[in-house]
Amino acid sequence: MKRLKKLKNLKLTDSEKKELFARVQNSIQKLPDSGDAHFEYPVPSPFYRFAFFPHTAFMKAGVLALLVLTLSGATAYAALGALPGDLLYGVKINVVEKVSKVASFTPESRARAETARIERRIAEFETLAEKGELTEEHTRVIEKNIDEQLKDFDRNVSDIRQKTGNKGQRTREENDLDSKLEKHVENIVKIREEKPRDKRALEAVLERVEARREEKRKEGKDEDNDVKIEIPSL
């Protein structure tokens, strides 16, 4: 009965959940034998829904079918278009992209693969913003992934520098990443004008790009070959 699942759309907002959690914690701490319990507001794992699967034979069959599908190329292909919040998003991030990373053997190709992943994250962000489906949770997931991928990218760049003996000059991979980021910044600014509702989330990603530029500027790496990314004030 798929239609009945529509009733599941009724949910609490993040702030309601946090507020309720604080109220519950407060009540628990007043209990005589609470053991001074102090809880941390839990962030649900994107995979927790799978924990409900093995309840019935149907569900077990579903898990099996899902595994088979996950291993098939069709799923991998379908997963490429998945967005945060989609069932296949985990497959995209943790399986498809990681497999493609394994196939990169040199630091240059690994850096290029990271650039493609970062670009994909920002594109996901833009798609969600354009659809008006951007939530705090989505932004957090994307930001976390961008941060991790930027770290991997920097690691590969330092490997390239070591390999080539290049100490001061910007690498081709860095210039490539910056020019791609620049294009996306223009796009995000455009979306921000059209969708002022998502301004805060859009701001967050722009600030991240700006922070990266600032960091690089401090390191003095872009003295000679500065790629300007102009971010209009918010």
Added chain:
Amino acid sequence: MEKLTLAETYAIMSKYLQVNTSTYMKPHLKQAQKIFEKAYAENTDALFRFAYYRISDREQALDIVGDAFVRFWEALAKEEVREPRAFLFKVTRNLIIDWYRKKKSIPVQDFGETAGPAENAEKFMDMFAGDLAGADVLSEARLIIEKIRTLEPIYRETLYFRFVEELSPKEISEITGEHTNLISVRVNRGLKLLKAALRI
């Protein structure tokens, strides 16, 4: 000298030594804390939905869910809770019943004319019995609710647990206190009736 229990030691540490005893918490409480946080992350929306669909009052539903989690912690701190999800639904369900019974402000005539208030109070709080016309419920969901309302109350809750919250008949039986076989029969009959109502 009389030996202090572990709990007493923690209490003294907390009171006089200004130590945050959560780091010295009894091992079973630390485990309970993890279970509690996980259960909160995974079940808050479902419990809220369940309460809201029964009482049609967002604030009251939030209060009930909050109370259910406090009771859940009390149980966790004392003993092992084998099925946290079923336990939480059961407590929420009982709290809803208690709330209706205590709700003296509802005039008896609002419940109907023939039966006594307590009996009717439970009837009144049947799944989707209230006015859910607010902005909280999407229009497509409202259409389904209209169809579910045509079913007898005994089928509404069972279908809701089985197909919306995806609980197993065993879990539903733990929540409602009815036999698993009876739940399975209700699921099948209710589904047939709903399909007929939806003309599928």
